[in-house]
Amino acid sequence: MKKILIVNASKRRTxxxxxxEKRFAQQLEGKAEVTTFHIGEKDVRACLACDACKRQHTPNxxxxxxxxxxxxxxxxxxxxLILAPVHWDQFPAQLKAFLDRTYSFMDFTQPDFSMAGRKxxxxxxxxxxxxxxxxxxxxxxxxxxxxFATAGFVDYKAHVAGDANVPxxxxxxxxxxxxxxxxxxxxxx
Ligand SMILES: Cc1cc2nc3c(=O)[nH]c(=O)nc-3n(C[C@H](O)[C@H](O)[C@H](O)COP(=O)(O)O)c2cc1C
Numbered sequence: 001m002k003k004i005l006i007v008n009a010s011k012r013r014t015x016x017x018x019x020x021e022k023r024f025a026q027q028l029e030g031k032a033e034v035t036t037f038h039i040g041e042k043d044v045r046a047c048l049a050c051d052a053c054k055r056q057h058t059p060n061x062x063x064x065x066x067x068x069x070x071x072x073x074x075x076x077x078x079x080x081l082i083l084a085p086v087h088w089d090q091f092p093a094q095l096k097a098f099l100d101r102t103y104s105f106m107d108f109t110q111p112d113f114s115m116a117g118r119k120x121x122x123x124x125x126x127x128x129x130x131x132x133x134x135x136x137x138x139x140x141x142x143x144x145x146x147x148f149a150t151a152g153f154v155d156y157k158a159h160v161a162g163d164a165n166v167p168x169x170x171x172x173x174x175x176x177x178x179x180x181x182x183x184x185x186x187x188x189x
Contacts, residue, residue, distance in 0.1 A: 044098050047097070
């Protein structure tokens with residue numbers, strides 16, 4: 001059974017990231033071992049840029065907070081699904097902190113700069129925007145998702161659902177839901 005890590009970076013518990021998280025959980029039930037991390041409720045601090053992680057060859061971070069327990073989950077999963085809003089044209093702050101902390105997987109002595117135990121993992125990023133241009137946001141999301149390759153996520157897919165300010169409104173958007181269905185199938189394959 002595939003091991004899938006869901007990272008939800010929204011603070012709106014009735015919002016669209018949470019709505020879609022529930023739908024994904026139903027679709028994956030019995031087909032994958034799912035671990036869910038509500039990053040908006042956790043203490044994931046900014047990277048210290050101390051480079052302590054660069055004096056070793058297994059992923060580890062000297063800063064002990066809620067990211068600590070996630071390192072082995074990130075390293076051992078088959079796939080990760082990120083659900084998040086766009087905030088000021090960018091990743092929301094907690095998700096950016098999470099991305100920055102995956103610097104602990106970077107190893108300059110390796111040809112691919114990665115000390116991840118597995119380098120064959122899939123990453124799906126499904127984002128929500130209220131009013132902005134989804135094509136610009138999709139480029140932004142793809143640029144950020146590429147950086148997760150250091151943690152072994154070499155294959156990624158991105159989608160931004162626009163006009164998503166109203167909590168739960170994603171359920172009224174068949175085209176965006178079809179993309180989510182495709183993501184679920186791809187993550188399980
Ligand atoms: C601090 C903040 C900044 C935001 N910035 C943008 C933005 O730059 N562009 C946009 O289209 N929507 C923006 N929004 C709206 C959210 O992206 C939108 O409401 C999204 O659907 C929320 O997803 P959620 O329901 O999963 O939390 C912003 C919302 C907040 C709270």
